[in-house]
Amino acid sequence: MIRLQREDFDPGIELASLGEGNPVIGGICTFVGLVRDCSAAGPVTAMTLEHYPGMTEKELARIEAEARARWPIEDVLIIHRHGRLLPGERIVLVATASAHRQAAFDACQFLIDWLKTRAPFWKREEGPAGARWVEARAEDDDAAARWREDDRKE
């Protein structure tokens, strides 16, 4: 399931329904990304996430489909916020449920790696020196490149 929203979410409530009652599930891996009070460019007092309505949902659906094609996943949840957020606030949640823990871990990491480089979100940080658009990081490209297009396990 994919959700795009301005408001905060409660990971406990969201995870409670992930794969609920599916006795095949042996492991659930979750990643939650938070706004830090400091980035590569300096102190951060707030962050605004802009996105491309329409394409964002489609791209997240493509990323979910790709993860399901690569790993035996029983359930997936992606929640991404947009709008203005303060340090300590949740930005994103990615969770995967699978019979096996390695698949859950790999699929969860794949989802966040691909999401960071493919889903049309842009961060604008506010700091003491004004606002600046966050630059894409080479590390994120490298992380996404670990999961090559032709690497499907099927």
Place this chain on the structure above:
Amino acid sequence: MIRLQREDFDPGIELASLGEGNPVIGGICTFVGLVRDCSAAGPVTAMTLEHYPGMTEKELARIEAEARARWPIEDVLIIHRHGRLLPGERIVLVATASAHRQAAFDACQFLIDWLKTRAPFWKREEGPAGARWVEARAEDDDAAARWREDDRKE
């Protein structure tokens, strides 16, 4: 923090206090392990986790210390249950909070891999054909062996 208990836990409540108010944290990775209704040996109707009181706590503390020595972790939570559990019930929760997502993912996976092969727990499965002790799996040894003792990042 390490907790060993018979009763269930609520991942949402447990995670709410993980690294609370620490604005350095950029990512939290969580793994929750559940009782499956089927194992390598056949259907599972219940599972009893035996452990070694005293050594279990010490071993989990050693594993946590090792993770903290290898990765820049802001907070760690390990909860492991013992006693008799039914399919679908939670067995274990491992969560790591770090400034960077890769450290959170790696440390979380390290913790569950080492826990599986080093913490003194033993599973006894009940099924239609009676009860049997779960055999240690070569895959778990392989997973733990990825993190060699001399692999510390420091």
Place this chain on the structure above:
Amino acid sequence: MKVLYFAWVRERIGTDCEEVSPPAAVGDVGSLVAWLRNRSEGHAEALSDLARVRVAVNQEAVGPDHPVASGDEIAFFPPMTGG
């Protein structure tokens, strides 16, 4: 066709969306970019370096050779920084 701009591309061009009707010779992303650069100084600056700008046609990421046609929704934006 409808052209959308996001993040600093939007700021430099000064609008988030415009309807444009390029000549028929504009048949792919590359030629559309060349044509858009002439619309204003902001367009010229924002679209000067295609290595720094990504393109989507009908909400799907594409390269500079991808065809464009009237009725398409074309978007220009920097590399993504979500998650």
Place this chain on the structure above:
Amino acid sequence: MKVLYFAWVRERIGTDCEEVSPPAAVGDVGSLVAWLRNRSEGHAEALSDLARVRVAVNQEAVGPDHPVASGDEIAFFPPMTGG
């Protein structure tokens, strides 16, 4: 010294804990195992193959050469299967 048994080692030996006083010559895990095997058929069977049994001395995993002394807590158990 106190000897503990867990999981199927406990079941085969028939007890989870016993106080033993081996002779002074029993100075390491290997010689303790050899001595324990003589206590009963259950001991002999449970401890017959040390490749299948792990050992902890004072709640720390050790190998067969690790010393043991009176006052120690020694535990025998199968490979761990938690998590």
